[in-house]
Amino acid sequence: MSGGPAAARRRSVEQHRAEVLSLLAAVEHRIAAEGAERLPVDDPGLLGQVTAETLSTDGPLPPFDNSQMDGYAVIAAELAAASAEHPVRLRLGRATAAGAAPLAHEPGSASPVMTGAPLPLGADAVVPVERTLPPRFPALSRAGGPAPDRDAEVAFAEPSAAGRFVRRAGEDLPAGSPVLDPGTRLTAARIGLIAAAGIAEVPVRRSVRVLLCSTGDELAERSAGGDGGSGDAPLRAGLIHDANTPMLAAALRAAGASVGTLRTGDTPERFRAALAEAAPGHDLVVTTGGISAGAFEVVREALSPLGVRFAPIAMQPGGPQGLGTLGALAGADRGGAVGDAAPGGAPGAAAAPGGAAAGIPVLCFPGNPVSALVSAEMFLLPELRRLAGLPAERRRERRPLAHAVEKPAEKHQVRRGRIDADGRVSLSAPGSHLLADLAAAELLAQLPPGPAELAENTPVEIWRIDD
């Protein structure tokens, strides 16, 4: 299936997305079937993890009625007639500090109560100390006994209302209600809520493990002094630096995945051998490069005999695409088709039926960097973000074009661009090697199949990629 003449028969973006999603459903099932890992609530690795189960607590939050202010617990009705001219005087009661058990409130008294301390039983409001006379506490007994000055009084120059400055039990979270739903990404505040609810261990699901493979004999070694060189060393003619591995690894990690990487050249046997060794333990393999119509297409040559399907879709960039599972790869391993594959370190690879890589889904993206990242944005990253409890979709808007645009009528074109001062969208050139334009882009404009010319001011859907 090379590019072929039958552009009209190419699958649409929607068809390809549906196929990718059904492939990735297996990943979700596999992770769910593994069950939750339980991490202590103070584990430093908890931030950013996703809950695997409903978290619930029996008790309410706050667990008891308590004071919102340092002040006096009172019966609000006793202050009904209070005014500046005729303050109401109440005798000084016993004090409750935070951490103390609730005391009984005596009618006709004002019980000192500190922020977070249980509301004395029988009181129904708290008056902040600075709104009383005198506006500060006298000497008090911390142990809840009578104040040293047993004749002391507190004056109130304004009425209060039942419930004023009282934090009711269950006001934050009623008893028995779920604390967090499954699939919730843990932020600092959510970790705080879990801790406040008294949950000591948090069931989390593990991240999707992606093996990212970049292929191509033209990719220079990154280590200094390697083949072609990098850093200060000049790049040998014909070689380029590998942009896709760091770029896609960053994109996958930002979408919540954990990423292993593999770089190989253009020899199909070596690629398969390296893959057979590296793939076990991953949920998904993503490749870039080696899939279009050339004479030396390593990924296509290595994987299409094993059942991975390569068929271009009606999209630009990102036309060439492949997808399937690695089940057949393990079969080939056992048949010895992988050359020197025999990965000593892959536990169970020989014993398990189908091999340790069996059933791992694989997505093959084109090698051009813009094509590779656009493919990920269109087909993979939203689903990874969903699995990671992140908002799946990019922020979408409709904005008018700042200029006329030409595009292939039969293709869904994804153009990179920026928003002008007047709010209209300016697009950069369509070339899928133009990485600097992609790096400067604020948006991906989605131009579906349709007219080959879009006039200035035509409204187009954009996905914001600048956050």
Ligand SMILES: Nc1nc2c(c(=O)[nH]1)N[C@H]1C(S)=C(S)[C@@H](COP(=O)(O)OP(=O)(O)OC[C@H]3O[C@@H](n4cnc5c(N)ncnc54)[C@H](O)[C@@H]3O)O[C@H]1N2
């Ligand atoms: N005769 C045809 N030629 C091409 C077609 C076609 O339909 N007929 N499709 C073109 C399109 S569209 C694309 S996209 C590319 C896809 O090619 P491959 O996926 O096979 O990728 P490669 O040929 O290996 O590489 C393409 C391009 O990208 C560079 N590259 C590859 N890997 C990296 C990397 N890790 N970092 C940076 N750059 C990378 C590579 O050097 C090439 O320049 O095929 C068109 N050809």
Ligand code: MOO
């Ligand atoms: O489809 Mo290719 O991905 O245009 O550059």
